[in-house]
């Protein structure tokens with residue numbers, strides 16, 4: 001893909017801080033991180049304290065030409081801003097832009113401290129997408145999903161969780177989590193994840209109409225390869241040699257591909273009700 005825009009102003013660069021974590025005050029509500037990209041074990045979280053203080057070395061809104069990766073993510077983010085602003089307008093709602101925070105090794109969020117091991121995630125508590133760019137190497141080398149559009153899909157998926165947060169879907173989930181069995185909640189979690197994949201597809205559909213956006217040949221395949229590579233069934237099989245559907249939190253490879261494609265083909269937000277779909 002190509003992006004000719006100036007880049008989003010909502011990228012925070014928290015890299016190069018040496019992974020220093022400062023513990024903050026006790027205000028705020030503990031919100032479990034639900035916006036993971038993959039169904040990884042949450043033992044990567046090093047704490048669940050509600051933290052309020054910020055690292056001091058965060059740089060915001062600077063996009064040096066010599067940092068192509070940063071330029072890339074800020075371009076993708078800007079394209080999601082434009083697509084979702086338009087979508088929210090059509091719904092008669094106001095879109096609130098999320099922040100994308102780059103980090104290395106570990107980071108503190110309103111959802112607790114997290115290490116890179118859990119992969120990219122979205123924290124509903126501070127409206128931020130968190131990504132350690134080394135994940136892109138993992139995506140390519142471990143999961144065989146290379147290409148810029150596979151990388152863009154990761155961001156679009158996380159922004160999809162932000163959309164769910166704005167539309168109240170995440171809050172409903174969080175309430176349900178307290179009353180449901182683990183198996184029932186996992187099933188709900190799969191639907192939330194698949195909807196984020198649908199929103200990523202919907203972004204790709206509408207991004208094509210933006211004046212600064214170009215889709216290259218093979219881009220769609222890159223995203224589909226990524227969606228296929230990170231289905232829970234495949235990840236579990238790789239990790240343990242067996243597949244346990246009750247423990248799925250993100251959906252199978254086939255489901256992830258199905259919903260991304262559905263978003264891409266229809267571009268219609270009303271088609272994204274993964275919660276009441278016969279296809280699950």
Ligand SMILES: [Zn+2]
Pocket residue numbers: 034035036037038157161193196
């Ligand atoms: Zn997710």
